[in-house]
Amino acid sequence: MYSEKVMDHFANPHNVGEIENADGVGEVGNAKCGDIMKIYLKIKDDIIVDVKFKTFGCGAAIATSSMATELIKGKSVNEAVKLTNKAVIEALDGLPAPKIHCSVLAEEAVKAALADYYKKIGRDASDLMVCEGCCGSCDHHHE
Amino acid sequence: MSDKEKKLIYVDNAATTKVSKSVIEAMLPYMETYYGNPSSQLYSLGREAKAALEKARQGVAELLGCDANEIIFTSGGTEADNWAIKGTAYATKGRHIITSKIEHHAILHTLDALIKQGFEVTYLDVYDNGIVRPEDLEKAIREDTILITVMYANNEIGTIQPIKALAEIARKHKIPFFTDAVQAVGKLPINVKELGVDMLSLSGHKIHAPKGIGALYIRKGVRLSNLIEGGGQERGKRSGTENVAGVIALEQALREAVADLTDKDKVGKLRDYLADKLIKIPYSRINGDIKNRLDENLNMSFEFIEGEGLIMLLDMNGICASTGSACSTSSLEPSHVLRALGLPHEICHGSLRISLSADNTFEEMDYIAEKVTWAVNRLRMMSPLYERKLKEERSK
Numbered sequence: 359m360y361s362e363k364v365m366d367h368f369a370n371p372h373n374v375g376e377i378e379n380a381d382g383v384g385e386v387g388n389a390k391c392g393d394i395m396k397i398y399l400k401i402k403d404d405i406i407v408d409v410k411f412k413t414f415g416c417g418a419a420i421a422t423s424s425m426a427t428e429l430i431k432g433k434s435v436n437e438a439v440k441l442t443n444k445a446v447i448e449a450l451d452g453l454p455a456p457k458i459h460c461s462v463l464a465e466e467a468v469k470a471a472l473a474d475y476y477k478k479i480g481r482d483a484s485d486l487m488v489c490e491g492c493c494g495s496c497d498h499h500h501e
Numbered sequence: 502m503s504d505k506e507k508k509l510i511y512v513d514n515a516a517t518t519k520v521s522k523s524v525i526e527a528m529l530p531y532m533e534t535y536y537g538n539p540s541s542q543l544y545s546l547g548r549e550a551k552a553a554l555e556k557a558r559q560g561v562a563e564l565l566g567c568d569a570n571e572i573i574f575t576s577g578g579t580e581a582d583n584w585a586i587k588g589t590a591y592a593t594k595g596r597h598i599i600t601s602k603i604e605h606h607a608i609l610h611t612l613d614a615l616i617k618q619g620f621e622v623t624y625l626d627v628y629d630n631g632i633v634r635p636e637d638l639e640k641a642i643r644e645d646t647i648l649i650t651v652m653y654a655n656n657e658i659g660t661i662q663p664i665k666a667l668a669e670i671a672r673k674h675k676i677p678f679f680t681d682a683v684q685a686v687g688k689l690p691i692n693v694k695e696l697g698v699d700m701l702s703l704s705g706h707k708i709h710a711p712k713g714i715g716a717l718y719i720r721k722g723v724r725l726s727n728l729i730e731g732g733g734q735e736r737g738k739r740s741g742t743e744n745v746a747g748v749i750a751l752e753q754a755l756r757e758a759v760a761d762l763t764d765k766d767k768v769g770k771l772r773d774y775l776a777d778k779l780i781k782i783p784y785s786r787i788n789g790d791i792k793n794r795l796d797e798n799l800n801m802s803f804e805f806i807e808g809e810g811l812i813m814l815l816d817m818n819g820i821c822a823s824t825g826s827a828c829s830t831s832s833l834e835p836s837h838v839l840r841a842l843g844l845p846h847e848i849c850h851g852s853l854r855i856s857l858s859a860d861n862t863f864e865e866m867d868y869i870a871e872k873v874t875w876a877v878n879r880l881r882m883m884s885p886l887y888e889r890k891l892k893e894e895r896s897k
Contacts, residue, residue, distance in 0.1 A: 368813060374883050389847035389886065392807055392826065392835065396885040412885040416809035416826070420883060 360417065361451035367421035372428050375410040381478065384470025387463050393419045395467035397427065401475055404435050411467070418457035419464075425449050426464035435475065439486065441468050510820045510865045514707075514797060515656050515684060515856035520750070521709040527753040528711075531746040539743050540734065550745050557752035564755050565701070566692035567718055573735045574748050577715040578683040578704030580728070582607040584717055584739070585679040585700045586650060588725035590615050593677075595645035601625045601633050601662070602841035604652050608681055609837070612650075625651070627841050630790035631660035638670050649678045653685035653701075657825050657838040657854055658789030659798025661689065668697035677723055683707055683715075687758030688765075688795050699723045703755075705747060709858075710754035714747030761859060768857050769796030771866055775855065776801075778870035782877055784890075788839060788852065799855040800825070802844065805887035806851045806880040814876035820869055825852040847886070 360368070377398035387393040393415035400408035409431050413423040426446050430438040443461035447453050453461060469486045476483035511519065531553060539554050541547025555569070562569040575581045586608065590598065598615065600608060602624045612622050623641045625633045633651055642649075649671045654661050664680050671678035679700040682691065686701075687708035693701055700723060705714035719725055719738075731740025776787060776799050784804035803811070808826030815822050825836030826849075834840075835849035853873065881887040 365813075368810070369817060371883065376888065385885065389845075389850070392846070392850045394885050396888075412883055412888055414805065414884045414886045415807050417813045419807070420810060 359454055360421075361453075363425075363449070363451045364418060364421040364453065367424040367450065368417040371420055371424035373410050373424065373431065374412070376412065377408060377410050380410075382471040382473075382475030384467050384472070384474055386466045386470050387415070389414065392416065393460065393463055395419065395423050395463050397423070397467045397471040399471045399475055401435060406430050406433055406435065406438055415460065415463075416457070418453055418460040421450060422446050422453070422460045422464040423467070426461075426468055430468055435472055438468060439472055441465055508819050510861075510869065512855045512857055512861060512865075512869065513821045513823050514858040515659075515854065516823055517706045517712065518709045518858060519860070520706075520711050521754065521757065523757065524710055524750045524753045528746040528750040531749050535745075539745060540732065550743075554743055554745050554748055557748045560752040561716060561755055564752075564759050565686075565718060566694050568721065570736070571693075571718055571721055573717050573719060573739050574743060574751075575702075575715045575717055575739060576713055576741075576744070577706070578605075578681070578702050579607040579715075581702035581704075581715050581717040582681050582683075583611050584725070584728040585702060585719075586611045586648065587615070588728055589648045589677055589679070589700075589723075590620060592724045592726040593647040595647040596620045597623070597643050597646040599623045599625065599638065599641045599646060599649045599651075601627055601651050603627050603631060603655050603657075603660075603838040604650070605656055605681060605683070608650060608652065627660070629842050630793070631655060631658045631788070631838070631842055632790055632793060633662050633667065635663055635666040635670055638667055642670075642674050642676065646674070646676050649676055651678075651680060653680045653682040653691075654689065654795050655789070655838060656684050657836060658800045658842075659684070659795035659856075660789045661685070661793050661795065664698065665696055668699075671699075672697060684795065687755060688762075688797060690759075690762055693718050693720070700725075705751040705754060708754045708758045710750040711747060714744050714751045716751065765796060765859075768859055768861070771857055771861055771863065772796055772799050772855075774863060775799060775866040775870060778866070779873055782874055785877075786848070788842060788844065797857045799857075801853050801855075802839070802848045803851045803853065803877045804848060805884045805890060806877060808850060808852050810880050811851070811853055811873070811876050814879065815869075815872055818872045818876075820872060822869075823854040823856070825854065826850050 380398040381401040382399035385396040396412045398410045409427045411423040411427050443465040446461040473483040473486035535549045537546030537550040539551035559569045562572050625637050668678045677699045680698050682701045683704045686703040699720045701718040706712040788800040808824030812824050825839050839849040
């Protein structure tokens with residue numbers, strides 16, 4: 359069902375944890391849908407020097423969080439903004455169809471954290487407005 | 502125990518069971534030696550197969566307390582469930598069916614198909630303990646009710662329904678009563694006459710026989726249209742060449758399960774031993790009635806985590822268990838059974854089902870308890886919900 363990469367990132371996730379006084383924090387999803395992702399960013403001179411995550415969700419949700427944080431670590435915020443769920447899926451050697459929404463959530467969690475950072479430094483974050491309810495493939499109405 | 506030892510602990514017996522050695526031995530001759538088609542009556546090989554088939558039918562009937570001609574073999578529990586429901590619906594005037602909210606999908610999805618054809622279904626509540634109340638059934642009955650179908654024991658939470666009381670109400674109103682007993686047969690003493698049911702389904706692979714064999718008990722006099730047409734086997738009621746080896750296996754497995762019922766305490770003790778250990782995990786709960794449930798079943802929820810991850814971590818440690826989590830399926834909706842108990846979504850998501858067999862040991866329970874505790878902690882350390890909870894507690 360899962361690729362070896364997914365299993366590896368689930369069993370040994372990278373960047374689990376919190377960052378005290380983070381420069382950007384983003385949380386997406388809700389418990390009703392079964393997935394919540396929270397990403398913390400430490401940013402210096404527009405470079406993501408540290409990133410941590412906490413995720414409530416299935417194996418794929420944990421693996422995509424791990425991979426998404428890994429992909430933006432050390433990158434500039436301008437590069438991180440361009441992270442897509444597709445890039446996360448590719449880096450994990452694919453995801454089963456019902457789990458694609460986990461990668462969408464990971465992308466949105468990164469964007470939400472970056473939007474929080476933009477707001478803090480007074481930069482326009484309107485391009486980063488993300489869904490704060492469920493992910494795209496979920497039927498539930500946003501709350 | 503290291504990963505390299507590759508010890509496998511199987512505690513998902515509600516999903517399926519290991520075929521027992523004696524069952525394999527009993528069925529082998531009907532694949533290797535007596536492989537004739539029971540319909541081939543002109544030569545001995547066919548007659549031998551037929552004789553074995555009918556002897557096994559007699560055996561199953563005796564074990565369930567009915568006549569041999571009231572037992573029809575099917576491809577499994579799902580077919581028997583489909584047949585009992587559709588067969589009654591198509592044979593009867595009226596369009597109302599009563600069931601419970603926690604039936605297996607073999608029942609619920611069959612009813613969905615009938616709803617599309619104009620039938621109406623009432624779903625009885627199971628309250629927070631997972632058990633139907635007979636007075637609710639009484640109230641749900643209508644003039645045009647043609648069938649009441651309530652499962653004997655639930656596959657997820659193991660709760661046992663008051664079938665005798667429900668069947669009595671059905672009889673009083675002259676409405677056929679069917680029970681899906683796939684999880685109950687071999688685990689509870691069953692006599693269909695004493696129970697008073699009109700139909701009862703069972704499955705071989707839940708009781709240490711192979712997959713692909715089941716049966717439907719149809720009380721003499723119950724009207725049922727056929728689901729499967731063909732060569733007229735099973736007295737014209739269920740066509741298809743009989744699965745002789747499967748039938749032999751089913752009879753043997755049922756015989757063994759019924760014999761084991763007497764010293765069944767063991768599996769209940771194993772379950773209670775494990776439950777006592779797991780309930781010590783903070784923010785955990787047992788789902789479904791504690792007393793009125795199968796000895797084999799333990800269903801727990803662990804707050805702030807999601808079940809799929811838990812099952813994956815257990816699998817990495819050689820433990821095969823199950824979850825009612827939505828993420829284990831493609832639906833994204835958590836278990837309808839846990840939802841029916843009134844549990845909030847986030848608690849449904851973090852559920853674990855352990856279903857034991859007599860093959861399990863106390864040593865295994867210790868190992869499972871250790872690994873579940875470890876896995877729950879590990880997932881909680883990653884969970885933003887747990888983080889929030891800890892902060893709430895600290896600020897108190």
